[in-house]
Amino acid sequence: MSEPNTYSAAAEVGAVRTRRTWSQRAWIELKKAPFSAWLGMIIIFVYVFVALFAPLIAPYGEADSSFAAYAPWSSDHLLGTDQIGRDVFSRLIYGARNTMGIALITTLLAFVIGGGLGLVAAITRNWVDQALSRFVDVLMAIPSLIFALMLLSIFGSNALSLIIIIALLDSTRVFRLTRAVAINVVVMDYVEAARLRGEKLGWIMRREILPNIMPPLVAEFGLRFCFVFLTIAALSFLGVGIQPPTADWGSMVRENAALIQFAQFDLKAGITPLIPAAAIAIITVGVNFVVDWFLHKSSGLRDEH
Secondary structure, three states, rough: OOOOOHHHHHHHHHHHHHHHHHHHHHHHHHHHHHHHHHHHHHHHHHHHHHHOOHHHHHOOOOOOOOOOOOOOOOOOOOOOOOOOOEEEHHHHHHHHHHHHHHHHHHHHHHHHHHHHHHHHHHHHHHHHHHHHHHHHHHHHHHHHHHHHHHHHHHOOOOHHHHHHHHHHHHHHHHHHHHHHHHHHHHHHHHHHHHHOOOOHHHHHHHHHHHOOOOOHHHHHHHHHHHHHHHHHHHHHOOOOOOOOOOOOOOHHHHHOOHHHHOOOOHHHHHHHHHHHHHHHHHHHHHHHHHHHHHHHHHOOOOOOO
């Protein structure tokens, strides 16, 4: 009769205990989070929920223009309609999915490009580092919004062009940060030991350097998401971002801007173009609240009571 495999059972119990301990620590940290961090997390959760379930929440279709133009606020149209009879409230909900989704994809792509090249430059420290750094310096010397406008006028204003162009421009900032923080890590003894063992470049980047530079990169991800979000809204406001009939908060401000002049006659109509602008501002503030808390936690600082 064979002996029971006590080693595997003990390992499984240890793994469960480790996962439980990690979740308990995470919950304790969340409970100690300040009110601003909790407010930011609630805002992000609400926005993500609305973006994911937009077709179920919105009362009308994203491009449904079968209603009267500039209809007032009512029970049928909570925020009225726009210049061609589309329900503003429904487009506001769909705008969360479109604007935030494109901003998230763009930010992820920017970090893949900029973070990967920044790690390569920090590790090699040869002509590759010099070539990448000088190329990034040239791109950063050009105002991003003007450069994006020029490229979008050349390649066309569609979602794919918007994502690629903004990701390439924002990857320069990610490259500079990644290279700056990784340079302090590549000189450590454990990185040199990995090189002497013959580990490949990808393994060193993934296992030795990246885990030690994650806090500033995670904080930068939140800030970069806000900047990308605002850039997309600005480009859409100028008419070269997300194109109609796709709903976008920046284009909604432009489309309903004429209603502001009627605020003295109908206050509700006057504040209609300000609602998508407020939606942009609220998510930006919420993300910054969470980023500030994360930076405070990762820096090792403690509040003085």
